[in-house]
Amino acid sequence: MGVCRIPxxxxxxxxxxxxxxELLFSYVERLRAHFESVAAAHDLTAMQAKxxxxxxxxxxxxxxxxxxGCDPSNITGVVDRLQDRGFLTRSEDPNDRRVKLLHATxxxxxxxxxxxxxxFREMPGMGELSRAQVADLRNLLSMLCAHSVEKQLASx
Amino acid sequence: MGVCRIPxxxxxxxxxxxxxxELLFSYVERLRAHFESVAAAHDLTAMQAKxxxxxxxxxxxxxxxxxxGCDPSNITGVVDRLQDRGFLTRSEDPNDRRVKLLHATxxxxxxxxxxxxxxFREMPGMGELSRAQVADLRNLLSMLCAHSVEKQLASx
DNA sequence: TATTGTTATACTCTATAACTATA
DNA sequence: TATAGTTATAGAGTATAACAATA
Numbered sequence: 001m002g003v004c005r006i007p008x009x010x011x012x013x014x015x016x017x018x019x020x021x022e023l024l025f026s027y028v029e030r031l032r033a034h035f036e037s038v039a040a041a042h043d044l045t046a047m048q049a050k051x052x053x054x055x056x057x058x059x060x061x062x063x064x065x066x067x068x069g070c071d072p073s074n075i076t077g078v079v080d081r082l083q084d085r086g087f088l089t090r091s092e093d094p095n096d097r098r099v100k101l102l103h104a105t106x107x108x109x110x111x112x113x114x115x116x117x118x119x120f121r122e123m124p125g126m127g128e129l130s131r132a133q134v135a136d137l138r139n140l141l142s143m144l145c146a147h148s149v150e151k152q153l154a155s156x
Numbered sequence: 157m158g159v160c161r162i163p164x165x166x167x168x169x170x171x172x173x174x175x176x177x178e179l180l181f182s183y184v185e186r187l188r189a190h191f192e193s194v195a196a197a198h199d200l201t202a203m204q205a206k207x208x209x210x211x212x213x214x215x216x217x218x219x220x221x222x223x224x225g226c227d228p229s230n231i232t233g234v235v236d237r238l239q240d241r242g243f244l245t246r247s248e249d250p251n252d253r254r255v256k257l258l259h260a261t262x263x264x265x266x267x268x269x270x271x272x273x274x275x276f277r278e279m280p281g282m283g284e285l286s287r288a289q290v291a292d293l294r295n296l297l298s299m300l301c302a303h304s305v306e307k308q309l310a311s312x
Numbered sequence: 313t314a315t316t317g318t319t320a321t322a323c324t325c326t327a328t329a330a331c332t333a334t335a
Numbered sequence: 336t337a338t339a340g341t342t343a344t345a346g347a348g349t350a351t352a353a354c355a356a357t358a
Contacts, residue, residue, distance in 0.1 A: 004209045006272040016290045018276050023297035025191075025275075028184050030301070033225050035181075045349090047325065053160045062339060069189050071327055076341055078325080098334045098339040116162040123177050125300035134172045137296050140289060141179035144281035145186070201326095203348060218316065227350055232318060234348080254316040254357045 030124045038118045042111060051078050052087060052112055058101040060093065087111060186280045194274045198267060207234050208243060208268055214257040216249065243267060 004025045009015050032046075039049035047068075054067055061079065065072040079102060082088050087108035093099035104112060129137065160181045165171050188202075195205035203224075210223055217235065221228040235258060238244050243264035249255035260268060285293065 004272065004275065006276050007269060013287055016294060017282055020290055020294050020297065021276050021279050021282065023294065023301055024187065027297055027301050028187055031180065031184055045324065074326060100340065113163060116160065119160065120162050120174050120177050125303035126173055126177065128299060128303045131169055133296060134176055136292055138172060138176050138179065140293050141176065141183055143284060145179055145183050147281035147284045201347065230349060256317065
């Protein structure tokens with residue numbers, strides 16, 4: 001999300017946290033650009049790539065919308081475009097005929113695999129971390145994510 | 157950027173990196189939602205908030221576009237809307253009259269301060285890290301960001 | 313000639329509200 | 336009544352191309 005000029009607190013602990021927040025936003029901006037560039041290399045928008053990467057074997061559209069944090073009405077158009085290009089199909093859920101399930105086609109699965117590999121292999125800065133540093137980062141991110149989910153569930 | 161299903165390599169080092177990439181994308185999605193929610197609380201889109209947070213004392217529009225990784229033609233509209241609401245003004249650069257400089261107004265500076273504080277104080281999961289963990293995270297992120305910038309400069 | 317910012321255009325994402333079909 | 340998905344609509348972000356003013 002680019003450079004943010006967050007006011008620095010005087011308390012050293014809070015100041016360190018503020019610095020982490022700023023670094024995170026800077027790195028997030030790079031990740032966003034990286035993701036968009038990988039998607040664009042396959043003529044997909046970031047949104048279309050997100051939907052494709054989230055697809056399981058039989059994903060209800062509502063779950064896609066919830067995971068992506070947007071209104072379900074948006075998903076219709078995104079899925080339309082992916083379907084027109086042959087990357088997924090819709091089917092009715094036999095258990096609840098209101099629900100439509102999304103399935104990646106063979107071409108969709110191949111594309112997903114390719115995008116996944118590109119996302120991983122060209123991850124900015126990742127190759128410079130040692131094995132131990134990668135493990136440290138994994139643990140710290142786990143804590144951040146776990147707590148975020150907890151808060152999300154509590155407030156929802 | 158939501159849940160990404162990145163194929164897991166068999167090599168344990170590569171697998172650990174892939175896990176970090178997946179965690180990063182998950183946390184990034186939470187940060188994006190956090191940023192949007194803070195911006196929306198002040199009737200700003202994420203893009204408008206990014207521009208406002210990036211504004212220095214006299215920022216050329218071209219620099220804003222470069223920092224945000226988008227075409228300069230987009231900035232015109234975003235800046236128009238922020239200007240209409242009294243958060244910034246344009247002025248001609250006396251040294252190069254093609255350039256227009258952006259200045260946050262008093263209201264813009266107040267809003268920037270408030271958004272910065274909200275971004276920092278409600279940062280998902282950040283409050284759960286110990287002082288030492290915050291320091292570790294800062295160092296790891298510094299490495300990731302430093303290398304990203306280096307690559308960016310090398311390729312540009 | 314090259315660059316800065318603007319405008320026009322077309323496409324996509326976005327939320328809201330109204331609608332159909334189903335539960 | 337409530338829910339899943341669609342459609343219509345309006346507003347915003349996005350890149351491309353053409354343009355005026357300036358360098």
